[in-house]
Amino acid sequence: MSFEIQRGTFSRRLPQFVAAGSAALGALALGTVAGWTSTSLPDMKLEPEFIHVSNESFSWVGSIAPIGACVSGPLSGFLLGVIGRKGTMLLISPLFVLGWLLIGFATSIDMVYAGRFLTGVGGGTFSLVVPCYVSECSESCIRGTLGSALQLMINFGVLIAFTVGYFVNWSTLAFVSSSIPVIVCGLMLLMPESPRYLLMKKNKVAASKALQWLRGATSHEEVMEELNLVQAAIEDDNGVTFRDYLSPCILKPVTISLALMLYQQWNGNNAVIFYTVQIFQAAGSSLNPNIATIIVGAIQVIASIVAAALMDKAGRRILLLVSGVSMTIALAVMGGFFQMKEDLMDIDDLGWLPLLCLVVFIVGFSLGFGPIAWLLAGEILPSKVRGIASALATSFNWFNAFVVTKAFDNIQLSIGIQWCFWIFAIITVFANAYVYVCVPETRGKTLEEIQMLFVPRKTYS
Known part of the structure; x- marks a missing residue:
């Protein structure tokens, strides 16, 4: 009987x-955009068309995609309110494909820059729209699990780029990646x-059909x-003014969202993903850098799969705390390894340590700060400012991604890679x-209940 109920519940959902x-x-x-540089840049540097390109110019190949994603924030925030969540994804997909084709057919570094910028715009747009769409379409009891799909799919895209990039060259990988936005x-x-969007546009009949489906x-x-x-809830949200933005029920969730976006980038995840192969090469590990990357x-x-399973069981806060502790330890130890290498200490027996540290770091990030920063943005931002606030959070996230990926390259060249990790x-x-x-716990709460967490409690004398 219990099995039948569970099966019926699953089929309904x-x-x-x-x-x-x-x-x-x-x-x-988006994951293929992040993973493409790690395997492709070393390969591209050997091509006759790019052999004259400086390391500084190549560093922009990694950094320019976050710039495109940063620019996408205001654009996608505007589109969310005008053509909807679904409409925005349909509109941006061809632009994404064009970016990959520019990279695949590139005969100059400028074509690669243009392609990376456009794929950054596409990836940044999806990073904003997907959490919004998923949170508005999901029941509260499974919203955490479904919301975790964003980071899971980003990570799967990175794995695809790492794996396919091991077998094919950089241009073929770009063509393979271009098929995903088409799908x-x-x-x-x-x-x-x-x-929710259809109701905001006063189309209750279409909203009813969509929700029934x-x-x-x-x-x-x-x-x-x-x-x-x-x-x-939508009617209560109408008529937002500038003064409303300063009220705790808006200012607090927006501040939390921006803070999580800041910390998500400044733990170094994008720098690690963009330059995984180069990190293993610098470590001098006995493992093949490309195999270690895969x-x-x-x-x-x-x-990410484990995180999705735990999200609605363990809750957001505990996963964030476990995530932060594990990443801190991994980063500190990795910095120590590179310091020992610089001091010419005998580290021949520690060739496994960089891989272990990166594994612990990646697991920690994927359990907490990776998925939850985006998930909470979709949950805690009030619907009346969700378009603007989500756009702001997305642009802020990707601006910091650009700064981190660019700083990683510059810091390791100036004072050593160990200081990046420290x-x-x-x-x-x-x-x-x-x-x-x-950060409050949002597990199991409806979007309307979450908004009440930020309403100041009345005090009585």
Whole structure:
């Protein structure tokens, strides 16, 4: 009997998994953008067309994608409100494909720059739209699991880039990557628009149909009851003013979202992913750098699956705290390894240590700060400012990604790679303290209940 109930519950919720999975393929495309540089840059430097290009110019190949993602924030925030969540994904996918084709056919470094910028715009847009779409289409009891799909698919995209890049050259990898936005576009044509967005556009009939599709066998009465609750929340959100932005119910969640985006980047994850092969080469590890990179990517995917399973069981806060502690330890030890290498100490027996540190770091990131920064942005930002606030958070995230990836290259050249890891470790300590003091638990709460967490409690004399 219990099995039948569980099976019935799963089949009823299957449309939500399908919709979330289709949208999350956009995050898979973003993952290939992040993973492409690690295997492709060493390969590209050997090509006759690029052999004259300086290391400084090559460093911009990694850094320019976050610039594109940063620019995408205001654009996608505007599009979210004008053409919807689904419409934005459909519009941006062809631009994503164009970026990859420019890279694949590149005969100059400028074409690569242009392609990386456009793929950055596409990836940045998906990083904003996917959490918004998933959170608005999901029931509260599975929203954490479905929201974790963003980081899972990013990590899977990184693994695809690492693995395919081991067997093919940089241009072929670009062509392979271009197929993913095409698939996203095809699948999203079959998915409904966010019911919340349709209600915001006063299209209750379409919103009812969309929510009925997403809720499967749920009765029409239950669907209408949920729809009315969402409608009431939207009506309560209308008429936002500048003064409202300074109120605690908006300022607090926006501040938390920005802080998590800041800490997500300044723990060094993007720098590590962009330059994984180069890190192993610098470490002088006995392992083949490309094989070690694939191992790291595979473990990252496994950790993301575990995180998705734990998200609605353990909760957001505990996963963030475990994430921060494990990353701090891994970063500090990695810095120590490179310091010993610089001091010419005997580290022949420690060739395994860089891989272990990166595995611990990646697992920690994938359990907490990776998925939860984006998940919480979709959960805690009030619906009346979600478009603007999400755009701000996305641009802020990717601006910091650009600074971190560029700084990583410059710091390791000027004062040593060990200081990169130590700086990231120190910042992650502050991140953990911030989570412990400021970040609320949202597990199991509806979006409307989460908003109430930030409403000041009345005091009575």
